[in-house]
Amino acid sequence: MAVDIREQILARVFEVISDIPGIRSAHRNDGDIPEDSLPAAILFDGDEEVVNGETRKLGRPTPVHMTPEIVIAERTVGQIGSALTPLRRALITGVLVDAQLEQIVNPPGGGGVRYLGCQTDIGWMRSMHGALRAQFLFTYNLKPEDL
Numbered sequence: 001m002a003v004d005i006r007e008q009i010l011a012r013v014f015e016v017i018s019d020i021p022g023i024r025s026a027h028r029n030d031g032d033i034p035e036d037s038l039p040a041a042i043l044f045d046g047d048e049e050v051v052n053g054e055t056r057k058l059g060r061p062t063p064v065h066m067t068p069e070i071v072i073a074e075r076t077v078g079q080i081g082s083a084l085t086p087l088r089r090a091l092i093t094g095v096l097v098d099a100q101l102e103q104i105v106n107p108p109g110g111g112g113v114r115y116l117g118c119q120t121d122i123g124w125m126r127s128m129h130g131a132l133r134a135q136f137l138f139t140y141n142l143k144p145e146d147l
Contacts (some may be wrong), residue, residue, distance in 0.1 A: 004147050005140050016042070017041035021086075027042045031044075039075075062142045063139055064139070065138070067116070067137055071131050071134075072087045084131075088118060
């Protein structure tokens, strides 16, 4: 039985974020993370849309863009920005140079991966807390017969 390429990509991205040095816990589509599990990486499946609104021609794959979001949440007593920087660097590098992810996304005639950027959210209470939300664009060929 074939495995949906979208799920293959998301499963591999989850493995990549789980292996980021310094990450204590990884989660998928769960934003309720206990403070003692930080720093945490959270993968949100994100959106999917057909490239340029193309209509699928019978027997041909449809190019699709998928934009999952990855949140890295941290708390610290000092410089939260400095604490997030190495996690951000490892996230971007991990996703963009992962050989298994490249094989999934870029088969012959396939697509690719692009880093779109990140936003930060920093606040304070008793200790500093912060998060960064990174977006990636995955382009792949959707084949309904593989669903």
